[in-house]
Amino acid sequence: MPATLLDKLWSLHEIADLGGRDSLIHIDRVFLHERTGSIALRGLEQEGRSVRAPRRVFCTMDHIVDTRPGRGDISLVPHGREFIEATRHSAKNAGIHLFDIDDSRQGIVHVVAAENGIVLPGTSAVCPDSHTCTLGALGALAWGIGSTEAEHALATSTLRVSRPRSMRVNFLGETAPNVSAKDMILHLIASFGSRAGRGYAVEFAGSAIRALGMGGRFTLCNMAVEMGAFTGMIAPDERTIAYVRDTPFAPRGPLAQQAQTHWRELRSDEGAEFDLELEIDCAQIAPLVTWGTNPEQLADINGVVPEPEALEDRQKTLAARQALAYMDLRPGTPLRSIRIDAAFIGSCTNNRIDDLRDAANYLRGKKIVPWVQALCVPGSSATRRQAEAEGLDEIFLAAGFEWREAGCSLCFHAGGESFGGRRVISSTNRNFQGRQGPGARTHLGSPLTVAASACRGYISTAEES
Amino acid sequence: MTNARKQAFHRGVAAPLLQPNIDTDAIIPSREIRRVSKEGLGDALFSGWRYRSADNREPEPGFVLNQPRYREASILLAGDNFGCGSSREHAVWALKDFGVKVILAPSFGGIFFNNCALNGILAIELEEDAIARLARWVQADPGGNTLEIDLAARRIRWREGKEMHFDIEPARRGLLLKGLDSIAATLRQESAIRAFEEKDRKRRPWVYEFPDCQEPAP
Numbered sequence A: 001m002p003a004t005l006l007d008k009l010w011s012l013h014e015i016a017d018l019g020g021r022d023s024l025i026h027i028d029r030v031f032l033h034e035r036t037g038s039i040a041l042r043g044l045e046q047e048g049r050s051v052r053a054p055r056r057v058f059c060t061m062d063h064i065v066d067t068r069p070g071r072g073d074i075s076l077v078p079h080g081r082e083f084i085e086a087t088r089h090s091a092k093n094a095g096i097h098l099f100d101i102d103d104s105r106q107g108i109v110h111v112v113a114a115e116n117g118i119v120l121p122g123t124s125a126v127c128p129d130s131h132t133c134t135l136g137a138l139g140a141l142a143w144g145i146g147s148t149e150a151e152h153a154l155a156t157s158t159l160r161v162s163r164p165r166s167m168r169v170n171f172l173g174e175t176a177p178n179v180s181a182k183d184m185i186l187h188l189i190a191s192f193g194s195r196a197g198r199g200y201a202v203e204f205a206g207s208a209i210r211a212l213g214m215g216g217r218f219t220l221c222n223m224a225v226e227m228g229a230f231t232g233m234i235a236p237d238e239r240t241i242a243y244v245r246d247t248p249f250a251p252r253g254p255l256a257q258q259a260q261t262h263w264r265e266l267r268s269d270e271g272a273e274f275d276l277e278l279e280i281d282c283a284q285i286a287p288l289v290t291w292g293t294n295p296e297q298l299a300d301i302n303g304v305v306p307e308p309e310a311l312e313d314r315q316k317t318l319a320a321r322q323a324l325a326y327m328d329l330r331p332g333t334p335l336r337s338i339r340i341d342a343a344f345i346g347s348c349t350n351n352r353i354d355d356l357r358d359a360a361n362y363l364r365g366k367k368i369v370p371w372v373q374a375l376c377v378p379g380s381s382a383t384r385r386q387a388e389a390e391g392l393d394e395i396f397l398a399a400g401f402e403w404r405e406a407g408c409s410l411c412f413h414a415g416g417e418s419f420g421g422r423r424v425i426s427s428t429n430r431n432f433q434g435r436q437g438p439g440a441r442t443h444l445g446s447p448l449t450v451a452a453s454a455c456r457g458y459i460s461t462a463e464e465s
Numbered sequence B: 001m002t003n004a005r006k007q008a009f010h011r012g013v014a015a016p017l018l019q020p021n022i023d024t025d026a027i028i029p030s031r032e033i034r035r036v037s038k039e040g041l042g043d044a045l046f047s048g049w050r051y052r053s054a055d056n057r058e059p060e061p062g063f064v065l066n067q068p069r070y071r072e073a074s075i076l077l078a079g080d081n082f083g084c085g086s087s088r089e090h091a092v093w094a095l096k097d098f099g100v101k102v103i104l105a106p107s108f109g110g111i112f113f114n115n116c117a118l119n120g121i122l123a124i125e126l127e128e129d130a131i132a133r134l135a136r137w138v139q140a141d142p143g144g145n146t147l148e149i150d151l152a153a154r155r156i157r158w159r160e161g162k163e164m165h166f167d168i169e170p171a172r173r174g175l176l177l178k179g180l181d182s183i184a185a186t187l188r189q190e191s192a193i194r195a196f197e198e199k200d201r202k203r204r205p206w207v208y209e210f211p212d213c214q215e216p217a218p
Helices: A005-013 A037-046 A080-094 A109-115 A130-138 A147-156 A181-192 A214-227 A238-245 A253-264 A314-327 A353-363 A381-389 A392-399 A447-456 B090-098 B110-118 B128-140 B170-178 B182-187 B190-203
Strands: A014-019 A022-026 A029-033 A057-060 A097-099 A124-127 A141-144 A158-162 A165-172 A200-205 A231-233 A276-281 A288-290 A298-300 A342-345 A373-376 A401-403 A423-426 A441-444 B009-012 B014-017 B075-078 B102-105 B122-125 B147-150 B155-159 B162-165
Touching: A005 A014, A005 A022, A005 A124, A005 A141, A005 A200, A005 A231, A014 B170, A014 B190, A022 B190, A029 A037, A029 A080, A029 A109, A029 A147, A037 A080, A037 A147, A057 A080, A057 A109, A080 A097, A109 A124, A109 A130, A109 A214, A109 A381, A124 A130, A124 A147, A130 A141, A130 A214, A130 A231, A130 A238, A141 A231, A147 A158, A147 B110, A147 B182, A158 B182, A181 A214, A181 A276, A181 A288, A181 A298, A200 A214, A214 A231, A214 A238, A214 A353, A238 A253, A342 A353, A342 A447, A353 A381, A353 A392, A353 A447, A381 A392, A392 A401, A392 A447, A423 A447, B014 B128, B075 B128, B090 B110, B102 B128, B110 B122, B110 B170, B128 B155
Parallel strands: A029 A057, A029 A124, A057 A097, A124 A141, A165 A200, A165 A276, A200 A231, A342 A373, A342 A423, A373 A401, A423 A441, B014 B075, B075 B102, B102 B122
Antiparallel strands: A014 A022, A022 A158, A288 A298, A288 A441, B009 B147, B147 B155, B155 B162
16 A cells, blocks of 8 residues: 555654554654753652663753853853753763764754754654654654653664654645745645644655755744644655765665665655645745734735734634734734834754755845844854855854854843843744843844845845845 | 653532633742642642732632632633643642642643643644533533533533533543553663664764763863
């Protein structure tokens, strides 16, 4: 019987059928960070349990670590140092890999797991972080869990998992030149809502996916969780294999050949049946920006803030009213007339080298307006070095952006640096109330949209400034 | 997974928090996570809404859980997609520390839903209309109109002679009823795990043996 990519990944890792939809699933890689990983490691220690396979567990510093130049263990996050030191201590005791603050491989967990070849096509990977689904772009079965489940994965190399349903989203045709992977996933969320993926593993497929570089694929899978999905995934192809091949932890020599043969089989068979299939016509996708406090509250950048009463159901109307009150926006306001105070390029959604090149390409020879604070925070220390080798840092700095060390930074406010009270155009994944600081009003968009908006001081697309 | 506690029956005051998409950043903002600990987070629950300012903790009287009639609430009547967003289990630990035992919503964020069961909080999916009906009844007299949640019988009793049934996956129900330590249960399957790995190692050796990379020299 023809199998889906999910079927193949599931059967590769299923140790036992636990009845109903539940299985005992083998976990090939566990990733931790100092925010939630520290608690999982300590929880395990307190129970007197140990990490079953420490060599297959990796930890990095990203959530609390400072991103200002010249950083050390001191973080502006209150008690941040306690998290950093506890993580270092527990990681050492457990004997797991740690990419510490000054390690050349440090960076955002989902970025470094991919660029080091720690998560590979066909592997199963979990992390106590909801954006672990990012790694599905490699053709891996990767999903976010809580700290308690992380303890289970650390202690047993397995998880008890309810099998998700299968969904395939076919992106057909071609996107316009100013439309990025970020706009593709925002368009999908706008079309079907932030709950459309609930209970599903979503495979992204179609001509527009094959045409996407790895950076774009990570962006797309990253936001699968913003449509409520268990995870996102993309079948590996030659582009995936080229990306993975030379990474530090990837198989070498004859093993590499064997692995590549295996990876090429990881795709949905012709005629495989999905629980749900959706289609997106890429010609219909325009650059999008959010106007509300949930990623589904979106509009075409050339459009206006909608009238809550005109939305299709009562829950949406209620949510829109509350969102507009928080965002201090009135229905009918053109998005391009919204003045911004800050601009942020960063996060596991959009801070890989492709994203930085996109934004820098636009910013070359331009300057941001004086009233905007603009930050560029690379996803990993390796990405930062690569960007510097290409001279991108100089373009960002000349345009008026701050150029930071790698980390999660202002994607969220943990009590340290804050966009509190300000209006931000942001390449991140969540526009929740207070996410970037108390009272901060976040508009999500692509890195290109962020760069263009910073230069005009108002929400903008690349064509108009 | 040792946090699960037995919970077969609960009676308590229900508070309505019906707006959709209440995310885990709203349940507990990241800035409230100040210790490498699962304890003592109840004070931080909904802090962005519950206090006039994050620093002085002066209650915002308009927020539902600050109203005297809902201060003892142990059941939340919530909107669609409750607990979406970040995987932070602190959201569940904060609810638990505050005293929340049961949450009723049309749907939940997936990771949050799992985290609830692992910490002994009963998250029940119910249709929006049913939740609205319960909310109207409770709002009339929260002191008198308590809800009874019977997990063993999968039943909510909401007024004399009035009840509704709910569905829950058997595994989740078992976890809540028995308070199972699932790490211990899985550790008992170690021989099956080892057998799987031996077989898998032949099929995918690169998963188990990989270059033991050190940090490259600068």
